Amino acid sequence: MNTQFLKKAACLAALTLAGLSAHAQQTGTVAVEFQGPGGHSSGNYGRTSALHAAGRAVIFLQQANLPRGSYTITNVTGGNSVNSIASDGLIELQLTAADATAYADVVSKITAAAKAGADAENAFRGVKAGDTTAGAPAHIRYTVNPGLALR
Amino acid sequence: MIDINNWRLSVITAALFLAACGGSNDTQVATTPPVSEKPTPSPDPSTPTDPNKFVIPPEVVAAAAKIDGDAQIKALLADQSSATAAKSRWNQFLELVKIASPSRSELRMAAEIHQRMTNEWGFSPTEVKTRADGIMYGTDVNVVDGLPVYNACVEIKGSYSSSAAAKHYNGQFPKVLVEGHIDVVNPESLPPAGDPFNKIRLQPFSQPVVETPAQLAAINDVLRFDATGRVIEDTNYGIASKVFANEAAAKDGGGVRVYVPGYGDMMSSTSNAFVLAAAMKKFKIRPVYDVWICGTAGEEGKGNLAGMKQLFGFEQDLGTGSNPLNFVSSMGLEGGGTVNFLGSYRFEMKFKAPVTPGSGDPSAPEAMAAAIAKIADVKTPSELRKDAPRTTYTVGRASCEAPAAGSGVVPSCSLEVDMRSPITETLNEVRASIVPQFQAGLVAENARYNRTEGSAQALSMEQVWYGLRPAFVLTQPNTPAIHAGIQSGLTTGTDTRTTVNTSSGSLNDNVPANTGVPTYNFTLASNAAGAGGHAFWEWGTRGAPELEVQRMRRVLTATLIQSGYHAADGTIVQPSVGPIGNRTREVR
Numbered sequence: 001m002n003t004q005f006l007k008k009a010a011c012l013a014a015l016t017l018a019g020l021s022a023h024a025q026q027t028g029t030v031a032v033e034f035q036g037p038g039g040h041s042s043g044n045y046g047r048t049s050a051l052h053a054a055g056r057a058v059i060f061l062q063q064a065n066l067p068r069g070s071y072t073i074t075n076v077t078g079g080n081s082v083n084s085i086a087s088d089g090l091i092e093l094q095l096t097a098a099d100a101t102a103y104a105d106v107v108s109k110i111t112a113a114a115k116a117g118a119d120a121e122n123a124f125r126g127v128k129a130g131d132t133t134a135g136a137p138a139h140i141r142y143t144v145n146p147g148l149a150l151r
Numbered sequence: 152m153i154d155i156n157n158w159r160l161s162v163i164t165a166a167l168f169l170a171a172c173g174g175s176n177d178t179q180v181a182t183t184p185p186v187s188e189k190p191t192p193s194p195d196p197s198t199p200t201d202p203n204k205f206v207i208p209p210e211v212v213a214a215a216a217k218i219d220g221d222a223q224i225k226a227l228l229a230d231q232s233s234a235t236a237a238k239s240r241w242n243q244f245l246e247l248v249k250i251a252s253p254s255r256s257e258l259r260m261a262a263e264i265h266q267r268m269t270n271e272w273g274f275s276p277t278e279v280k281t282r283a284d285g286i287m288y289g290t291d292v293n294v295v296d297g298l299p300v301y302n303a304c305v306e307i308k309g310s311y312s313s314s315a316a317a318k319h320y321n322g323q324f325p326k327v328l329v330e331g332h333i334d335v336v337n338p339e340s341l342p343p344a345g346d347p348f349n350k351i352r353l354q355p356f357s358q359p360v361v362e363t364p365a366q367l368a369a370i371n372d373v374l375r376f377d378a379t380g381r382v383i384e385d386t387n388y389g390i391a392s393k394v395f396a397n398e399a400a401a402k403d404g405g406g407v408r409v410y411v412p413g414y415g416d417m418m419s420s421t422s423n424a425f426v427l428a429a430a431m432k433k434f435k436i437r438p439v440y441d442v443w444i445c446g447t448a449g450e451e452g453k454g455n456l457a458g459m460k461q462l463f464g465f466e467q468d469l470g471t472g473s474n475p476l477n478f479v480s481s482m483g484l485e486g487g488g489t490v491n492f493l494g495s496y497r498f499e500m501k502f503k504a505p506v507t508p509g510s511g512d513p514s515a516p517e518a519m520a521a522a523i524a525k526i527a528d529v530k531t532p533s534e535l536r537k538d539a540p541r542t543t544y545t546v547g548r549a550s551c552e553a554p555a556a557g558s559g560v561v562p563s564c565s566l567e568v569d570m571r572s573p574i575t576e577t578l579n580e581v582r583a584s585i586v587p588q589f590q591a592g593l594v595a596e597n598a599r600y601n602r603t604e605g606s607a608q609a610l611s612m613e614q615v616w617y618g619l620r621p622a623f624v625l626t627q628p629n630t631p632a633i634h635a636g637i638q639s640g641l642t643t644g645t646d647t648r649t650t651v652n653t654s655s656g657s658l659n660d661n662v663p664a665n666t667g668v669p670t671y672n673f674t675l676a677s678n679a680a681g682a683g684g685h686a687f688w689e690w691g692t693r694g695a696p697e698l699e700v701q702r703m704r705r706v707l708t709a710t711l712i713q714s715g716y717h718a719a720d721g722t723i724v725q726p727s728v729g730p731i732g733n734r735t736r737e738v739r
Contacts (some may be wrong), residue, residue, distance in 0.1 A: 027158075035362065035363055037687055038683075038685065038686030038687065038688075039683075039684070039685055040416075040684055040685045041543060041544075041545040041547055041569045041571070041685070042493065042543045042569075042571045042657055043542035043684070044684075044685075045541075045544075045545070046718060049527070049545055049546065049621055051523060051546050051547075051548070052260065052523060052524075052526075052527035052551055053527075054523070054549075055519075055520045055521070055522075055523025055524040055526075055527055055546070055549075056521065056523075056524045056527060057520075057522060057612075058516070058520035058524065059518055059520065060522045061515065062599070068511070069511070072514070072559040073514055073516040073517055073520070073561075074516070074554055074559060074561060075516065075551045075553075075561070076516040076519060076520050076523075076549055076564060077515075077549055077550045077551060078182075078548070078549055079341040079546070079547045079548035079549060079567075080336055080337055080338075080452075080547075080548065080549055080685075080687075081254070081336045081337075081339065081451060081452030081453070081547055081548060081567075081685065082453055082454075082497050082499070082547040082568070082569045082618065083336070083452055083495075083497075083547055083569045083657075083685070083686035084336055084449060084545070084547050084548075084686065085545050085547070085685070085686075086545070086546070086547060086549075086685045087687055087688075088364070088687075091516075091520075094559055094642070105251055107226065113207035121527065124527065124528065134360070134682035134683065135359065135360040135682060136360045136362065136682075136683070136688060137362055141362075148164075
């Protein structure tokens with residue numbers, strides 16, 4: 001998933017909405033990526049899950065009181081196998097806003113939801129930034145990428 | 152929608168009960184056996200039930216000494232101790248581990264092993280017991296979860312079946328199994344035929360472990376292979392081939408992390424199983440019972456232990472194994488003496504868009520995400536109570552169908568959950584916490600849109616897959632496998648433990664153990680360091696080849712104790728296990 005995503009990201013970045021009028025209806029896409037350490041579902045139990053963080057983030061976004069229709073989630077995906085803690089998570093969204101200000105507000109709230117999802121997963125598993133597991137970062141990291149969703 | 156709360160529980164409970172009672176073992180047998188006829192031990196109330204307490208019979212101690220001191224065995228091990236053999240093992244491992252082998256799509260790996268069996272490892276076609284199409288003669292479970300089973304097995308023929316008085320089960324003479332799995336978590340699916348191989352990337356220890364797939368993909372130091380699949384012995388090969396005692400030595404000595412899926416889990420051990428098979432053939436090692444050495448399919452991911460279910464005739468809807476090939480013992484190669492096995496339940500749930508979808512409808516991705524978020528907050532029995540056994544879960548995978556062109560409506564999303572515990576009670580307890588969250592996610596999303604459950608305007612849910620790894624709790628430690636496993640370590644000096652491992656694993660061995668066939672677990676790998684199993688950053692560093700040979704020595708000894716052995720001096724070590732294997736169901 002990630003490789004394909006990254007290959008196409010550069011192309012899609014060119015399709016941002018920078019040229020639209022600030023007062024016109026704004027539409028676009030956002031991809032929210034989560035990254036964690038992954039691992040064996042049993043042997044490494046207790047590690048953070050990037051997919052669990054993504055699920056949590058969606059719920060935080062629902063609680064953000066955005067106008068209905070301002071976003072549509074077109075994809076939630078992550079992980080490679082049922083018996084592995086997911087090292088990756090991805091939420092893809094289509095956005096619609098009345099104007100540039102409202103659009104920026106939606107992106108801002110998506111960013112806040114992503115942070116809250118990552119923070120909640122880190123807190124549930126008792127890890128913080130800087131912690132490592134087997135040499136890899138133990139905490140969930142996230143990035144919010146306007147214009148990079150594939151769907 | 153299937154009621155996933157009740158009927159599976161009764162199946163598992165029945166399976167455990169039957170396994171505890173032992174299976175029938177006396178159909179269609181001949182008379183007057185030619186060799187020792189010790190029956191497979193059944194639980195004896197007079198023997199200790201503490202899994203740490205067992206008594207190794209003196210004949211097993213003697214057998215181990217005899218086998219370990221045998222001239223032909225020594226010749227085999229001396230041959231494997233050469234620098235040439237060590238290099239050959241290492242190269243074979245690299246050449247196999249580069250073959251992408253996702254669970255249930257192991258056909259390319261199995262094909263390569265099959266061709267090496269006859270073209271390089273010295274076996275005749277009749278000694279190869281598996282086929283490219285996944286069909287295995289003699290079993291009553293050839294298809295698991297609707298898919299073929301790509302096992303790769305070879306036989307070291309024993310003498311027992313040539314006796315007119317040999318006992319058998321439905322025509323199947325006794326066999327000892329030695330196996331390691333050939334599937335790997337990553338990549339998730341089979342890559343295209345035009346680019347079928349994993350990249351093997353090298354990274355100095357002076358650099359930190361990669362954090363993202365992009366960082367891994369950016370490593371340009373790779374191992375290269377020629378058109379026939381042989382590793383090219385260039386500068387990078389030389390760097391990757393350096394041997395170290397441990398990670399600290401590798402860091403100090405210019406070692407590298409060798410990134411490739413399956414390095415530790417578990418081609419470094421499975422590949423050496425076939426080295427051992429070829430060596431047994433080359434040195435004409437002749438057991439009494441047949442010995443099968445197998446690369447098994449379907450251990451990882453949604454594999455559902457398909458390879459073992461084929462070998463042991465384990466019908467998952469019944470929760471019983473017919474042991475149609477009559478294995479009397481099973482030697483796994485994925486661990487350190489594990490004899491207790493975690494049970495697991497696995498579910499794949501699909502959340503589906505309303506039958507009449509439109510804009511402003513509840514969302515399948517958000518329903519699935521709600522379920523994931525709720526599951527993510529579950530605390531297992533062992534997180535809630537100190538006296539509960541370690542119990543785990545994860546939502547391992549999720550995905551959504553793409554919307555139709557021009558539509559924002561996602562048709563469906565699916566998640567996969569794994570949950571494990573060593574005993575049925577706590578496994579059921581965590582299932583009872585998790586399974587309702589599937590429905591809760593659905594209900595929450597429908598409620599956001601005031602949709603009536605079950606209506607055409609509401610989201611719906613379907614269970615599309617169920618996975619079962621049957622649990623096994625050792626209550627009777629006096630088994631031939633444990634005797635051979637422990638004694639082989641003591642005799643060869645490779646393991647001084649005199650007690651069994653009381654922790655639980657989740658391995659291929661779940662199937663034979665639950666079916667009543669005794670098991671023990673070893674490794675044939677020698678890795679100086681490694682991490683990242685099941686993750687994109689799985690890596691390892693080559694360990695001492697001498698350790699591989701020591702471990703081969705132990706596995707060979709343990710296997711031949713149980714199968715029996717025609718020693719170089721003309722004497723016969725009698726099998727330590729009876730000729731009819733246990734089962735929890737008769738062959739259909």
